[in-house]
Amino acid sequence: MSCVNVNGKQIAVDDDGFLDDPEVWDEEIAKAFARLEGVDELTDEHWKVIRYLRDYHKQFGVAPMIRKLCKETGFDLKKIYQLFPSGPAVGACKLAGLPKPTGCV
Amino acid sequence: MKSPLRMAKEQDLQTIGLSTVADDLLKPRLLTQLGRLRGSMRSLAVMLDTCVKCGNCVEQCHSYLGTGDPLNAPPARADLMRKLYRRHFTLPGKLFGRLAGAKDLDSEMLDNWLTYFYQCNECRRCAVFCPFGIDTAEVTIAGRHLLSELGIVPRFMQQVALNLQKTGNNMGIPAPALLDCVEFIESEIEEETGVAVKIPVDRPDSEILYIPSSADFFTNVDTIVGAAKMFHMLGVRWTVASAMLEAANFGFLFHLSAMQDHSLRMRRAAEQLGASLVVQGECGHGWRAARMVTEAASGPVPFELTHILDFTARHLERLSLRKLPLRVALHDPCNYVRAGDLVEQPRRILRACVEHLVELQPNREETFCCGGGSGILMEEMMEIRMKLGKKKAEQIQAAGRIDYLAAPCSICKAQLPHVMNHYAVPEVAIGGIMDLVGKAIDLTSSTGGSGA
Secondary structure (H helix, E strand, O other): OEEEEEOOEEEEEOOOOOEOOHHHOOHHHHHHHHHHOOOOOOOHHHHHHHHHHHHHHHHHOOOOOHHHHHHHHOOOHHHHHHHOOOHHHHHHHHHOOOOOOOOOO | OOOOOOEOOHHHHHHOOOOOOOHHHHHHHHHHHHHHHHHHOHHHHHHHHHOOOOOOOHHHOHHHHHHOOHHHOHHHHHHHHHHHHHHHHOHHHHHHHHHHOOOOOOHHHHHHHHHHHOOOOOOOHHHHHOOOOOOHHHHHHHHHHHHHHOOOOEHHHHHHHHHHHHHOOOOOOOHHHHHHHHHHHHHHHHHHHOOOOOOOEOOOOOOEEEEOOHHHHOOOHHHHHHHHHHHHHHOOOEEEEOOEOOOOOOHHHHOHHHHHHHHHHHHHHHHHHOOOEEEEOOOHHHHHHHHHHHHHHHOOOOOEEEEHHHHHHHOHHHOOEOOEEEEEEEOOOHHHHHHOOOOOHHHHHHHHHEEEEEEOOOOHHHOOOOOOHHHOOOHHHHHHHHHHOHHHHHHHHHOOOOOEEEOOOHHHHHHHHHHHHHOOOOOOEEEOHHHHHHHHEOHHHOOOOOOO
């Protein structure tokens, strides 16, 4: 198991750099992950995506369909990639503290 | 370890009924299991006994061509297992060892197995060019299974298998989330067409059980949309099953017991819903596994089994299709054309749905793999995946201007955008064939209902 240092606290992540336990997520962790992903600053637009992902995951136990994410946030896929360069499944889910979507994606 | 693969740890392995094996037990365990496979998978013995090293396959293997690694040449890859097999299961190998091409197990051998059996896309192209028909995929399938028996399993495979076990699909979509997805897709279709198209979930007494790829409920929504519109227009009584929402059978790609579990799950779901026809969605290896091994793995099944592209091709005249003004290139998924008898059906559908069908060269049974085949979709394999996708990128590049690349398999859909981007192939939409059927279909001329 690896750890990421967030303001002096050691946060456990899996081999893909995703949070081991989605429950420990907080905004500081999102900010730390953002820096690792090459995103310098989290804007309101980033937070909108992150909050939607977290809410959906809390309710349904899985990441939402990408199309639904786009529709509900009002951002098209291109915009999501601008916000999270490694994409919705990797970058956005990681910052939101979700497990890495797996399977044929 | 040479391979960049991230491996499942002991506690991960236990979740799917596997475990690590102590060093001193590795060899006896491996030989017992290899002996078993030799008995149950006679094709494997043929593949291991037969090669004369003529080299015909070498330049036909995209893995060798893309990586330039001599151990990725099919005869060398198969030799990784063949040497051990000779040493323990043939008389010359037992008597003369290395002189007879035999070698005993050492840690380098296992390291090579992991590295090179996970750089083979199990695409079977070598078999097309082999005068004996030696299919390295059979050796790779056996090799990965044996590694899993020793507790050597990529974490990606373990996680997919765990998701299937927990939820009935690789993405890990629980039933309430599926219902949410379905509601969203139905409203999207209605918004687009003005027609209410249902995607029934667990509907009893269904004539057809449709088994999509679960990625259709994450990234490839248009594929399930196309299937739903098609079933709607035909007015058949169909359903998806929340307990079996996965055409992909990753067990086939890493552990044969997991493959059998998947097969049995499909059988149970069909029986429960009373389906007389099971239609598999756009997934290459899943179709190969379903078509080739379902009955061998779980006994005779009380239903017919077909693929959505075969089903659609057979019903084209009953679908009201308007040709889309697109130049569409077809990427033949390896498992369709070399292991699934889906060669002309995709073409018939495309000719009915779009104005221009562009053939990649080579095509049909000589197609090149996308480079992600056999579940090599791990992030940590990205650099190798790009090498494996090199031949495909060249083919697409050579096709000239196209508007859409039809890649009717979820692995291809996941892999190709990376490949195109990596090799700077001009950006083009990539998706399934059912996606295009869905866009070409004129629902307003529908006479049937959803069969509800």
